[in-house]
Amino acid sequence: MSAQGLLIALTKGRILEEVLPLLEKAGIIPAEDISKSRKLIFDSNIEGVRLMVLRGSDVPTYVELGCADIGIAGKDVIMETGSSGFYEPLDLKLATCRLMTARPVAQNKSPKRMRVASKFVNIAKAYFSEKGQQVDIIKLNGALELAPIMGLADCIVDIVDTGKTLKANGLEPEELIAEISTRVIVNKAAMKLKHAQIQDLLMRLQKAVN
Numbered sequence: 001m002s003a004q005g006l007l008i009a010l011t012k013g014r015i016l017e018e019v020l021p022l023l024e025k026a027g028i029i030p031a032e033d034i035s036k037s038r039k040l041i042f043d044s045n046i047e048g049v050r051l052m053v054l055r056g057s058d059v060p061t062y063v064e065l066g067c068a069d070i071g072i073a074g075k076d077v078i079m080e081t082g083s084s085g086f087y088e089p090l091d092l093k094l095a096t097c098r099l100m101t102a103r104p105v106a107q108n109k110s111p112k113r114m115r116v117a118s119k120f121v122n123i124a125k126a127y128f129s130e131k132g133q134q135v136d137i138i139k140l141n142g143a144l145e146l147a148p149i150m151g152l153a154d155c156i157v158d159i160v161d162t163g164k165t166l167k168a169n170g171l172e173p174e175e176l177i178a179e180i181s182t183r184v185i186v187n188k189a190a191m192k193l194k195h196a197q198i199q200d201l202l203m204r205l206q207k208a209v210n
């Protein structure tokens with residue numbers, strides 16, 4: 001937990017682009033243009049409220065370990081941490097997409113033991129184990145669609161938004177694992193010790209979402 005004020009960890013990229021207008025609606029405006037700066041930490045128009053810009057997968061870590069009081073991250077990266085070390089009080093309903101399995105269109109028979117490529121290895125493991133299906137998980141960091149094309153994997157677990165990337169690479173979505181959207185997470189100690197300040201922020205954000 002940050003010693004004073006509120007430190008909010010934001011996810012850079014597409015989530016940031018959608019979150020900044022929402023923050024502004026909630027009355028929180030960065031002191032400078034985040035998209036034009038190489039800085040990673042910013043003051044805001046509210047005394048004591050500061051914003052950090054991180055990779056999405058690092059946001060839950062900062063919040064859980066108390067280096068940020070609040071985090072804004074995709075449900076996919078939150079699920080992937082598998083952690084219950086923070087609260088998740090609010091769905092901002094931004095950057096919505098689906099986490100799905102996908103496979104080559106022409107593939108009509110699955111091998112006995114599937115090889116599944118994903119960035120989300122923990123989610124993929126949990127999903128197939130829940131189905132009682134033994135699979136080999138292959139960790140990749142991007143361009144997952146290439147894995148089935150190149151014979152590295154039989155299927156992938158990935159984010160699907162418009163479905164264009166799958167289609168362009170001869171793949172089709174198969175099973176829905178989870179509906180994804182941007183969530184607010186809160187450090188557990190901060191929720192107690194900075195309760196009024198955090199509730200006020202959550203209320204402003206909730207209003208902005210509505």
Ligand code: PRP
Pocket residue numbers: 141142143144158159160161162163164165166
């Ligand atoms: C995500 C995902 C797909 C693509 C899906 O990648 O991994 O590749 O978006 O979007 P679509 O359904 O609209 O085509 P992203 O662009 O976030 O890059 P990444 O590979 O670095 O995750």
